[in-house]
Amino acid sequence: MRHAMNSASYEATVVYWKEGQIDTFSVLNHVGPHMRRERLIALNGPLREIRRENGEITCLFPDARKALAGKKFDANSLLLSVPEKLDAILPFYDLVMGESERVADRAGQWVQVVPRDDMRYRRNFLIDIETRLPLKYELRQATGEVLEQMVVVRLDPQQGVSQSDTEDQPPPLGGSWDVKVRAALPQSAQDQSRLSFQSLPAGFHPMMFMREEMGSPPRQVNHVLLTDGFSSVSVYFDETEVMEKPSVARMGAVNSYRRRAGNGLLTVLGDVPMRTIRAVAKGISIADSAKHE
Amino acid sequence: MRDVVQVEEMLSALIDGELSPEETSAALEKIMSDAALAERWRRYEIIRQALHGVPVAPRNEIGSRVAMALQTEPTILAPQATVRHASGGHGTSRIAAPRRWVAIAASMAAVALLATFGVQLLQSRSHITSVAALFQTPTEAATPHALLADYLDMHNDLSYSAGTQGSLRYARLVSHVPR
Numbered sequence: 001m002r003h004a005m006n007s008a009s010y011e012a013t014v015v016y017w018k019e020g021q022i023d024t025f026s027v028l029n030h031v032g033p034h035m036r037r038e039r040l041i042a043l044n045g046p047l048r049e050i051r052r053e054n055g056e057i058t059c060l061f062p063d064a065r066k067a068l069a070g071k072k073f074d075a076n077s078l079l080l081s082v083p084e085k086l087d088a089i090l091p092f093y094d095l096v097m098g099e100s101e102r103v104a105d106r107a108g109q110w111v112q113v114v115p116r117d118d119m120r121y122r123r124n125f126l127i128d129i130e131t132r133l134p135l136k137y138e139l140r141q142a143t144g145e146v147l148e149q150m151v152v153v154r155l156d157p158q159q160g161v162s163q164s165d166t167e168d169q170p171p172p173l174g175g176s177w178d179v180k181v182r183a184a185l186p187q188s189a190q191d192q193s194r195l196s197f198q199s200l201p202a203g204f205h206p207m208m209f210m211r212e213e214m215g216s217p218p219r220q221v222n223h224v225l226l227t228d229g230f231s232s233v234s235v236y237f238d239e240t241e242v243m244e245k246p247s248v249a250r251m252g253a254v255n256s257y258r259r260r261a262g263n264g265l266l267t268v269l270g271d272v273p274m275r276t277i278r279a280v281a282k283g284i285s286i287a288d289s290a291k292h293e
Numbered sequence: 294m295r296d297v298v299q300v301e302e303m304l305s306a307l308i309d310g311e312l313s314p315e316e317t318s319a320a321l322e323k324i325m326s327d328a329a330l331a332e333r334w335r336r337y338e339i340i341r342q343a344l345h346g347v348p349v350a351p352r353n354e355i356g357s358r359v360a361m362a363l364q365t366e367p368t369i370l371a372p373q374a375t376v377r378h379a380s381g382g383h384g385t386s387r388i389a390a391p392r393r394w395v396a397i398a399a400s401m402a403a404v405a406l407l408a409t410f411g412v413q414l415l416q417s418r419s420h421i422t423s424v425a426a427l428f429q430t431p432t433e434a435a436t437p438h439a440l441l442a443d444y445l446d447m448h449n450d451l452s453y454s455a456g457t458q459g460s461l462r463y464a465r466l467v468s469h470v471p472r
Contacts, residue, residue: 016464023468040463048467059466078463081453137461150461208451214443225451234448249441254448256441269444271452 001125004132005077007031012133013043013154014079018147019252027079040078050078080134080150082125089229092116092203101126101136104152108135113230118142119201119276120231121253131157139253141273147253195224195237199283201276203228226270226280233270233280241265248274261286304333 012027024043030036038052049060057078086095098110108126115122126136133155139148197206208225221238246259256269257277261284268281306312307320324331449462 014464016461016468018465018468021468023464025464025467040467042467045468050463050467059463079461080464081462148461150464210451212447214447223447223451225448227452232448232452234444234451236444236447251441251445254445256444267441267444269441269448 001127001132001134002077002082005029005079005134006036008131008133008157010131010133010155010157012079012152012156015151015153017149017151024153029077029079038078052078080137085229089113092120092228093230098124100129103135104155106130106135106155115142117202118273119279120228120272121147123230128155131155133157139271194222194287195235196285196287197226197235197280197283198285199279200226201228201279204231204233204276204280207232231270231272231276233268233272233277235280235284236267236269237261237264237286238267239264248277250274257281300330304330 008029009031010027010029014025014027016023016025023045026039026041026043028037028039028041030038036052036054040050042048047062051058051060092115094112094114094116096112096114098112100107100109102108103126107129109129111125111127113123113125122138122140122142124136124138124140125134127133128135133152134150135152135155137148137150138146140146204226205228206224207227210223210225211220212223213220219238219240221236224235226233226235241264243258243260243265246257248258249256253271254269255272255274255277256267257274258265258267259281260266264286266281266284266286268277268284270277270280303312303320303323307317312320446466449465453462
């Protein structure tokens, strides 16, 4: 499926459900001999568009006069990202072949990625038998509750997508646009060692560290990405913010937990159940700060 | 290259309502004489209307909408012309439109042939002011989404780059967030 999304030219109309809200968008993917252009366009609500040309992705938000730009040296599709190496997740997930189902007038086969404990979500993929492109995607709690869902309502493989379709230029980004280019800040070994983790949930390990700028006025935060190969959790430490009481929040499939840590603010956030977020937060130590709990 | 940049700047300013009445007239004349330019501006206008929730009318409806607007709304291209008051009858007054408004109204009808332009141009200046205000970054409410939006965005970004996330990173980004 990952290979199909990256190598096949296609056009699709997709319905996306999250937190009781339905949105639709169009996906255009054009793959040429030495290039790849992809577009994801919102079809309802404020007009928003994601453009990818080879390794460069631009996110356009005309309603807020904002644009995000940056390079992504990764072959994931704008539509759906899946790990490249599934065998790395097998210690923590089972891959189960499900039933067949017809969606968008196309035959598909369900593949379920079932976690072996309750520290991760279940993900189901309905894969088009002919093209190997995704027809449906579900993110579910252990209870079976659907947290997020995507359904392809129209798929035109190899058709309706020409180079000119993906070459439409966006409105000129004049001086009134807020254009943000995401880039990592310089970091030191001391920055990287500021956060340490103990007793992480099985399979989760630190994978990436970045020092990033966020907010307005901008401030710098340490950002560590933890992953089990499929699910991911981010930990942020912001030395410029404080919080008196811990707080939790749920945004669909994403849960978060925030608490004071030393003289700063710790935020743990990810596409995992709240129990996993709390477990991660419990085992975090901040250098020059006593371990909490 | 310089001409291309100037044209793009002109289109951007025209869409944003930043041109003077004279500059707008000149820009319209240029658009009407260049089919490719007209098409580009039509697309930009569709995007602008979409983001303001204005239904994008099919091309054949534009003419009637322009005609209706000409009858009910003063054109924003009207200069700060002197309005002559003429009395008629007993104690009544009648306001006569400056001659220049008629010429501008005629040019508006011509612009209507270029599809979706007319609806924007015939809106009142006060409406343009409120529309411009929509371009300002909206005040973020103290909701979890607002407070954690930056964190969530960075999380999605980094996990996407790491190739670990089995999810709809960009679908989340483009999905409409209710205000």
